[in-house]
Structures are given as structure tokens and as C-alpha cells.
Amino acid sequence: MNMMRDNLSNEKLKTVITSGSFGEGLDMRGSDLDIMQVSKSIEVTEDVKPIFDPCMTYLFMDTDDVKPGYSLLRLQYSRSQSLLEHCEEHNGKTYFSGALCKQNAFSVGFKNGETIHGPCISDPNGVLDLAFSVHCKTWISSAVQWLTRSSSSWPSHNVKHSIMNHGVCFVPIGVKGSPKEDLEWRVSFSVAEKLLIYTFTHTQLLCYGLLKIILKDVIAKDYQCKDLLCSYFLKTIIFWISEELPLSVWKPNNLIHCFMRCFNRLVYCVEYSVCLHYFIPENNMFENKIEGRIRDVLLQKLNTLHSYGWRCILFSDQISNFDVSMWxxxxxxxxxxxxxxxxxxxxxxxxxANSSFKTYPDLNIFNTGVKHNISCHQFSLKHLYAYYISQRGSRQAQCLPLDGAFINNKYKYKQYKSYLSTLLTNVFHDAVSGWLMVASLFYKTKQYREALHIIRYSLSKCTPDKLYKGLTLTDIHYQSLKLLPFIKKNVVYLLKIMFIDLIGFNVNSTLIPDELEMEVRGITDLFPAIAYAYFLSFLCHYHINNVRQCQDSLEGLELVIAESYLIPNWNTKDAYILLGIALELHGDKESAQQAFL
Structure with missing residues (x-):
């Protein structure tokens, strides 16, 4: 799913890469979403002269007097005024400043409490880390030894070849305390690391996951040890040991042995303040970090855990509270x-991640997805491409112009049909929300009876066995999933027929009902699908003066809110906004005020 989103998110000016643990396939407690945006208009070179393109910016690696694993990026050529504003002079040369890049991204694109965190801009809730980066298409000389270093079967020649062909990226962060810290960029092997982890056996992945759990749940809970170690150090240790051991060792019956070997290596690294970067061993990542008193405190903590052997994992409530009886x-x-x-x-x-993709501004994603789907030969991947194309359908349609009511004018008719066909692609990623978007189109074009027909169809699908975001599965869901039609279907197919997504509107959406636009724009843009269905039904009946049906729709809306039926707990307030608007239109000002409160 990450790979599909990344492929479809790529556009003319930048490439999007889901990185970090989640990008590697681990969705763990406390993890966040790490996104790298790689500029396509900037190319970094080391000693290979690129084919010149006047529209590109060219930077040259300058590693003199810089710690291994870092580099200055000297400006060779650019006609971009905005990029020149992010450059600084140093010793008579012009360098691309990582600090200025982050400050610019922070001041221009983020205004809701985001913070600068390392090379990233982090959202206020600590869920999303966004990093700007630049790309070097060739493998850098400081990491050449890695290509020939390993004599074991891991990683394979083909994997090494793929990694080398990708090159490396650079992210805006320098060596802490360095006189040139603001100008320095760190070499990022994020894609290489993802490719390596994709080769892991299940036992390797379990060892990595268990180490991360111990770090987050046990070591980092000690205030004296917090922030001393990070997941990247653990990943590095796993890489080194994977290179040293034959693949035959990484078997399920050797899990405890492999895990303890990794844990022993972590203790060794802390004891001797040495953790060598996997691709650039000249870079000791513990240098000037894990030393002195803090090293002694951390080492004591690790030795205490080590004395329990593999049972040290039971200090994590994720492991100790694991309910074996469920399996x-x-x-x-x-x-x-x-x-x-x-x-x-x-x-x-x-x-x-999916919400970020749906709100992505590039409209070419839709056409790119269609091309990917047609050219893809693997059936399961076709399903995934179709899923994400569908997710984009409503956002794509909402950006199209919609000039009032449907008119029997040839141009208007063509515009309307284009709008409808784009919306119809949106019905393949969940059971309800896509159809409600189609109903919104009919409502906006004053085709109220057609809209009501689709709303009734949508409501008929809102049964207790449906799935929604944040749901805890009940016996009803277990019994439904046991039915024969589901057992042999992939999860994407299941989402299409059983999942109910939220209704989302763009900031300048042409689909949002006028009554909702006046009250809501700028406050929120996500509504529970079932609540929106009753709300839209109310509006349709209101406009065609069906008094009794208006009251029925209003009572249905009140009932699903009161019972939190197919409505996530965190999304209830958005349902009350819909109720407040409906009550206000109905003339019950006092109840409307109460709903808004």
C-alpha cells in the first residue's frame, strides 16, 4: 500500500517516499508517518558530470572537513531565484543551506503549531514528519566499500544492484555543534534501507520489532535514558548482524538466539561507545553522543535488562499483556x-497516510494511476491501484467546475457527464462514501429525486457488519468475515464492500452543499458517512417540500448520533454540526443551538 501511494504521488516537481518504520512495513505503537519529498528540479553530483539541462539546479558534494556521512552542497548552476535565496556564502563559495530550507518550509507551508524536528517538519500531534530532500543519482564514493564488503549471501547481488542504481538522498541536518552545521546535509540511505528490510525473513523482522518495543516501552520510559537511543541505531545493528550470519540462522526456531545476539551487540555498542554506520563505517554514530555519565546510566539499564535474558521483553506491556487465549x-x-x-x-x-494521499494537490495522480493499473500484470497490485484511483476520484471531481443547475446546453451537458464519470470512479474503495458523493452532485444540480434514490441505496448498505475507522471488531464482524465470500478475497476487496469511509470536502469544493458551506468551511471537512446521508436526505426533502420525510430524515440523523451508529467516537462533533444545520433549517433554533454547543 505504501508503494502504491508513493508511485501515484509522484509528480513533475517532486517524488514522494514513505520512509521510517511505517515505510518499511512496521505499524507499531508510537510510530509516526515519515514522508520524504525529493525535489526533481535539483540534482546533486559528486564526480560525474551530468547531462546539462538549463531548467535544473546542480549542486556539487563538498566533503572537505565534514564528518563522514555528511556533506556541504556547493551551488554549481541554478536559475531559480527562490533556490538562490536559500544559499549562503562560505569561504568565497556559495552553498545550499539546509537550515534555510527548513525555515522556509516551516514559514510558508505550516502555520498550525508544527515544529522543526531534526531534518523534518513535525505536526503538532507528532503523527507526521515531513522532510525535504535532494537526490544524487549515482552511488557516492564514501559508500563504495559497502558494495564489495560482504562475503555472505545477504544482501544478494540483485538487491545491491537495485540500491546502487537508486543512488542516495540528502536531508537538511548537520553535525550538532559543527561550525558549518546550518550548511551541512546528511546522506540518507532511506530507500536502500527499505529495500534491505524487504529482504528480511520473518525472524529478522521479529528481532527488529522486539528491539524497537524494548526501546520505546522500557528503555525510553526511564527519563535518564530517554532520547539517547533511536530506532535507527537498532536497525543498523540488525543490518550488521544480518551481514555476518548466514541466512540459514534466521529461522523461527532460532528466534531467541537471534534476538539475544542483537541485544548483546547493542550492549557492546553502548559499552564501547561505538555504533558504525552500516553504509559508511567511518561514521561512528555514538561519537560525542553516548559518552561519559549518560553512557554509564544507559549501560547499567541495558545490563539489568540483559540479566533477564530474552524475558526482558516481558517488561513491555505489549508483550506481557498479550492474550494467548485469543489465538x-x-x-x-x-x-x-x-x-x-x-x-x-x-x-x-x-x-x-491515505488521507494525505487523498488531499494531494496534483490532479495528474488520477491519470498516472490509470496507466499504472493498465500496465501492471500482477492482479493483486491492480486491485491496489484501483483502490487508490478510487480514493482520488472524489477529490479530483471536486476540483472540476460545476456551473449551477443541470442545463440542456451541449457544453454544460458535456461538463456534467465528465464530472459524473470522474465521481463514479470513487465508488470502488468503500461501500458508501463514493455513492454519497454522486448524490451530492445530483443535489448541487437540483436533481433532488435522483439524489434521494442514491441516498436510499447508500443507507441500505449501512448495516451493523460494516467496518469504519477506529472500530473494535465485534462478534457480528467476526461472523461476517467467516462467510465464504470473504475468506478467499484480499483486504482491498473487503474494504470495497464492507468499509465505510468518511465524507471529505476540498477547501474550494464544488460538491459541498451550500447550506453546509456557510457553516463549516474553515472548521472541518470530514463527516461520518451515515450522518451525511441523513443530512443530505433532509436537504433534498426540504427543497421539494416533503414535510413528513424531512422530519423522518431529521429523526434518523438524531438517532444515529445518539447511538454512535457507524460513527467513530472522535468524529461525533462533526455529526452534530450536520444536525445543527438541519435543525436550524427546520426552524428549531433552540435545538440547533444545543447541537452546535
């Missing part, structure tokens, strides 16, 4: 399937 051993395929469904429904990071 039948050997684990049945159905149990794993339900676990996958539960993970997707509960995952806040996946929801955030």
Missing part, C-alpha cells in the same frame, strides 16, 4: 485474515 495454535488462516482486517481498520498511521 488457536497452530494459527488458522482465518484468524490471520481477521487480524489483518483489524490492523487496517485500527491503524491511525495508515489512515493518516
Amino acid at each position: 488457536n495454535f497452530p494459527i488458522e488462516p482465518f484468524t490471520l485474515y481477521v487480524n489483518d482486517v483489524n490492523k487496517i481498520v485500527q491503524s491511525g498511521i495508515l489512515y493518516c
